[in-house]
Amino acid sequence: MGASKAKRLPRAVRERQMMDAAVQTFGQRGYQAASMDDIAELAGVSKPLVYLYLNSKEDLFTACIRREAKALLDAVAAAIDPGLSAEEQLWAGLLAFFTHTAEHPDGWAVLSRQAHIQGEPFAGEAARMRAEIVAYVGTVIGAAAKETHRETHRDPELAERDVAGLAQALAGAAESLAGWANGTPGMTAREAAATLMNFSWAGLGNLMKNERWSPR
Amino acid sequence: MGASKAKRLPRAVRERQMMDAAVQTFGQRGYQAASMDDIAELAGVSKPLVYLYLNSKEDLFTACIRREAKALLDAVAAAIDPGLSAEEQLWAGLLAFFTHTAEHPDGWAVLSRQAHIQGEPFAGEAARMRAEIVAYVGTVIGAAAKETHRETHRDPELAERDVAGLAQALAGAAESLAGWANGTPGMTAREAAATLMNFSWAGLGNLMKNERWSPR
Amino acid sequence: MGASKAKRLPRAVRERQMMDAAVQTFGQRGYQAASMDDIAELAGVSKPLVYLYLNSKEDLFTACIRREAKALLDAVAAAIDPGLSAEEQLWAGLLAFFTHTAEHPDGWAVLSRQAHIQGEPFAGEAARMRAEIVAYVGTVIGAAAKETHRETHRDPELAERDVAGLAQALAGAAESLAGWANGTPGMTAREAAATLMNFSWAGLGNLMKNERWSPR
Amino acid sequence: MGASKAKRLPRAVRERQMMDAAVQTFGQRGYQAASMDDIAELAGVSKPLVYLYLNSKEDLFTACIRREAKALLDAVAAAIDPGLSAEEQLWAGLLAFFTHTAEHPDGWAVLSRQAHIQGEPFAGEAARMRAEIVAYVGTVIGAAAKETHRETHRDPELAERDVAGLAQALAGAAESLAGWANGTPGMTAREAAATLMNFSWAGLGNLMKNERWSPR
DNA sequence: GATGAATGAGGGTTCATTCAT
DNA sequence: AATGAATGAACCCTCATTCAT
Secondary structure, three states: OOOOOOOOOOHHHHHHHHHHHHHHHHHHHOOOOOOHHHHHHHHOOOHHHHHHHHOOHHHHHHHHHHHHHHHHHHHHHHHOOOOOOHHHHHHHHHHHHHHHHHHOHHHHHHHHHHHOOOOOOOHHHHHHHHHHHHHHHHHHHHHHHHHHHHHHOOOOOOOHHHHHHHHHHHHHHHHHHHHHHHHOOOOOHHHHHHHHHHHHHHHHHHHHOOOOOOOO | OOOOOOOOOOHHHHHHHHHHHHHHHHHHHOOOOOOHHHHHHHHOOOHHHHHHHHOOHHHHHHHHHHHHHHHHHHHHHHHOOOOOOHHHHHHHHHHHHHHHHHHOHHHHHHHHHHHHHOOOOHHHHHHHHHHHHHHHHHHHHHHHHHHHHHHHOOOOOOOHHHHHHHHHHHHHHHHHHHHHHHHOOOOOHHHHHHHHHHHHHHHHHHHHOOOOOOOO | OOOOOOOOOOHHHHHHHHHHHHHHHHHHHOOOOOOHHHHHHHHOOOHHHHHHHHOOHHHHHHHHHHHHHHHHHHHHHHHOOOOOOHHHHHHHHHHHHHHHHHHOHHHHHHHHHHHOOOOOOOHHHHHHHHHHHHHHHHHHHHHHHHHHHHHHOOOOOOOHHHHHHHHHHHHHHHHHHHHHHHHOOOOOHHHHHHHHHHHHHHHHHHHHOOOOOOOO | OOOOOOOOOOHHHHHHHHHHHHHHHHHHHOOOOOOHHHHHHHHOOOHHHHHHHHOOHHHHHHHHHHHHHHHHHHHHHHHOOOOOOHHHHHHHHHHHHHHHHHHOHHHHHHHHHHHHHOOOOHHHHHHHHHHHHHHHHHHHHHHHHHHHHHHHOOOOOOOHHHHHHHHHHHHHHHHHHHHHHHHOOOOOHHHHHHHHHHHHHHHHHHHHOOOOOOOO
16 A cells, blocks of 8 residues: 655656566566556556556566666676686675575566566566576686686587586576575575585586586 | 367367367466467367366366376386486486477476466466476485495485475476577487586585585 | 256156256246256256257246246135135135245245346236236235125225235235245244234225225 | 546546446346446446446445435435324335335335345345334334333233234335336325325234234 | 257456546 | 546356257
8 A cells, every 4th residue: 555645756766666566566476467556556656657657567567677687687796706716706696696586585586487488578688687697607607617628628618508508507596496495484595505506516617627427 | 270160079189179279378378368268269169168178267277287297297207217327317307308398398388487477376286296306306316325325434314405405406407408498499308408417417426425515 | 966867758757857946946046147057957957958848048937937826826726715704715815825935935936036027028927926916815805895895885996906006015015924934933824924914904904994094 | 328438527426327327227127137338338438437436246236225225214214203103104104115216216126126136245235224124114113002002001012023024014015015106107106105004004003902813 | 858069149357558637 | 747537458257059969
């Protein structure tokens, strides 16, 4: 029950209220189940105002994805010191990731739900965010691999597709763990991040050392 | 495409047609966006017949989840020879998993995307399947850990929560890779499975040897 | 759950089964809320058979009304000895009425519900039955009035409309009491009939003696 | 008749229009046969507006019952001067009752027919109104009985159940007469009320004097 | 005599969206 | 800057009814 008869506020403030309400509603109910009525009421404004500022349900949702994706990516980026080793960068990034998703469950719900929807019109938005994460992971892995390869005189081209596949796997594992951690009481972001490091670092290390697992 | 004035067919056949149409529609459009009209038309029957046989949208969706989950689990189970080593079992299982998901993209979409997105009671159905996979992975990991520990005389208790977390990560990585593989032309199930083995086997091995990664 | 795979029975028997099921269903749920599926299932036959024998929902309902109305009117008529006095005839008729309605609540529900519906297509049926009851009551009252008037030398024409009005009132009171009696545990048909005699006989007697109540 | 593109009106006005249309439609066609489309069209608005204001078909029907019951009870109550004798009160009440039902046939149909036919929760609403009338009648009868008993030194307890039964009979007779009067051209409310007074007053008088009719 | 298979039509309800103020 | 009033379009579901066997 938002305040009724909302007093005139600057557009920026109102927009933030609406987006907050939208993220909460989309996150908890999903895109289709969330109604513009719900969002407007939670924001404490009338529906026409939502349309005036945010244009349409699709646009509103897209804006939510963008805002939450930026917040998450910024949080991760801010945690990373490019001067550190690959291992330290990955650890810092994962810790920031799990911390942020734990602190913004609705925002994360919006993002992760979206990541699981392929049908247009939001596929693009989700793909963009995922691509950024994957690209970042790829950079770290790639950098680490190059270090190692320099030492081991191995072909410096850790195939692009390998990196992409690993990044996908890492991202998927992270998403899955984030959901699991959020739903497991007493589970800290630190534990989740450690679990994922445990899971992935050795394999990544092996790969970087060109010790691939292969069937038979 | 949907023929009008459908010829009389035995109920079992019609039900299968409807479920096929439903899986396709749910998988491609999502639960909410899929309309019973769409499904009926694709199945080539009238809507009332769908209701007569499958009862309601919810029931239909649940039936889809169950059918596809069973098909996937059966495919994986059939691929595993319990006499093999843990490593071989995991490889065979992953290969079967990626093969099946590649061959049944709509069914996999229903399981991985839609079932997660809608709240109860669907999430429960999907969770049941995930739990089976996770349990299987846990068994394999646990067995492998015991082997190793026998050799290394280590404490046989690989903490329950660790196993659960790892299984979550592995399942998430697999889901993510399955989606990625499906969307990447020229990507084979074998490659996806190998990527995931690469990614995970070394880490699992380390863990089984109690060589954990830890911060600092 | 009626028996499945009903064995071949003579049409008359099957029809009675269907009508029994229909009366029960219509009586308990009302015309619109009763579905042909419900009735067919309760009768233990398939729907097409119901249509084959009874033609349509409307026809089925009409047949129910006719059958139940006939049963009620027959029961009342059988209880009346034309040789008795008007008072005794009325008493016997009311007693039979309340007894029958108590013993056939579903049939009575069909009739009384219908009596309260004016919209076509059933108004006619209900009106016909009510007219018969009213006519009978009118006959008794009229006869009694003539007796009395012969003694009192009063205008023998107790206005037609007066009789009709009184009959309406009596019929309404009887309907109301029948519903009340059916819903009041421990209430016997005899008590209900006595209550109505109490209520009406004095007034009828006065009227027959030309002692009318009039305002002021 | 229903204008399209309805002009903007205050909610209160629109609500009254909708309720008017609903009473008319429910009264003439019955609850089940009346469609929300019909009602909306008759009210000259779109269906969603009906839902926005009145919530659901059930709620709308309940609101109709309440409104019409209140109107009827108010009309009767306004006609009664508590200073008058029981006889005069009854006469005034009946006159008001028949006048009101004659002037509002659809409202009366909703109350007397439809509300009875549908099960709970509507029957409850209608029962409430009937109970008020019955209670009022009971009060009048009881008061008159006491007067009489004071004169005749009789046991002042006119059995509760007797009063209830009589009130039921009176109410039923009134309902029946109201329907009859509405369907009989040239029939005035005054005549209907007089008929019922004729029918009932003598009997009530006898009862109050403890002169009961009894069989044999 | 009896039924499994099938549907046209319509009803209640919801929602994103706009208009007039 | 902000909203009360209003709707077109769809969606889920049910039902009386028929066809082919």
